[in-house]
Amino acid sequence: EADIYQTPRYLVIGTGKKITLECSQTMGHDKMYWYQQDPGMELHLIHYSYGVNSTEKGDLSSESTVSRIRTEHFPLTLESARPSHTSQYLCASRRFGNEQFFGPGTRLTVL
Amino acid sequence: AQSVTQPDIHITVSEGASLELRCNYSYGATPYLFWYVQSPGQGLQLLLKYFSGDTLVQGIKGFEAEFKRSQSSFNLRKPSVHWSDAAEYFCAVAANAGGTSYGKLTFGQGTILTVHP
Numbered sequence: 015e016a017d018i019y020q021t022p023r024y025l026v027i028g029t030g031k032k033i034t035l036e037c038s039q040t041m042g043h044d045k046m047y048w049y050q051q052d053p054g055m056e057l058h059l060i061h062y063s064y065g066v067n068s069t070e071k072g073d074l075s076s077e078s079t080v081s082r083i084r085t086e087h088f089p090l091t092l093e094s095a096r097p098s099h100t101s102q103y104l105c106a107s108r109r110f111g112n113e114q115f116f117g118p119g120t121r122l123t124v125l
Numbered sequence: 126a127q128s129v130t131q132p133d134i135h136i137t138v139s140e141g142a143s144l145e146l147r148c149n150y151s152y153g154a155t156p157y158l159f160w161y162v163q164s165p166g167q168g169l170q171l172l173l174k175y176f177s178g179d180t181l182v183q184g185i186k187g188f189e190a191e192f193k194r195s196q197s198s199f200n201l202r203k204p205s206v207h208w209s210d211a212a213e214y215f216c217a218v219a220a221n222a223g224g225t226s227y228g229k230l231t232f233g234q235g236t237i238l239t240v241h242p
Contacts, residue, residue, distance in 0.1 A: 020168075047229075056215065056232040057169075072229075104168055113159070114230060116168035 017041060020105050020117035027095055028125050035090045035120045037105030046088040047114065049104040050074060057104060063088055095124045127152040127218045131233035138206050139241045146201040146236050148190075148216030157219040158199040159230070160190055164212045172214075175199065186210070211240045 018039040027033055037046070044065045049057040049072075059072030063082040077099070078092050088107075092099055102121050106114040128151040138144055150156060157176050161169040173184025180192040190201045199216060216233040 018168075054235070054237075056234045057230075058232075059229060062229065073231075106169075113171060113174060116161075116170070118168040119166075121166070 018107055018115050018117040020120050024121050026123045031095050033092050033095055035103055037088045038086050039107045043107035043109045045108045047106040048090050051102045097124045100124050127231045129216050129218050129231055129233035131216055131236050133236050135237045137239040140208050141205050144203045144206045146214050148199045149197050150218045159217040160201045161215045162212050206240055208240045211238055213237050
């Protein structure tokens with residue numbers, strides 16, 4: 015069973031606030047990913063990391079930033095949240111092969 | 126670049142009926158293919174995957190999928206649907222070549238399955 019955690023699960027916040035979405039995995043996976051998913055839509059890759067101190071932007075442009083200081087931890091930060099950032103954010107990880115394991119997601123609402 | 130099309134946005138079936146969810150992909154070579162399921166408010170759970178070999182793959186919860194190279198398809202099937210199968214289903218493709226694209230998933234738009242009692 016994959017162990018990947020995201021906190022908070024739900025977040026409602028006002029415009030202009032700085033937020034950090036947490037993602038942690040206990041599987042020792044070196045590759046981690048952040049996806050953005052709007053209701054009823056497909057997942058879009060916004061960031062990925064192939065290891066510590068390695069981060070890349072994904073296919074969908076995002077104003078968020080990520081860091082990878084520890085293997086198990088891949089937080090996503092929005093410096094100034096806006097209503098357009100309202101979405102669900104899913105974190106995933108993988109080691110060998112192509113199978114990605116997903117966390118439960120964070121549903122963000124910016125008022 | 127790879128892409129995935131799920132032609133059916135919403136499918137409704139009766140409990141006990143058979144199910145087929147369609148998935149078509151675009152990729153220059155044989156891709157890695159996946160089906161994930163997402164229940165409301167949850168993350169994605171892997172149902173099954175195809176990397177190579179037997180084109181009919183078995184997954185969890187009684188699901189299976191068949192890779193058809195000639196049709197660029199990877200349709201998901203289940204012979205008898207249960208009410209608990211109601212969820213959203215995503216087909217995904219990953220590049221199997223090296224380079225920066227390796228391991229990155231491209232998802233279809235998803236198919237919402239409703240199950241009537």
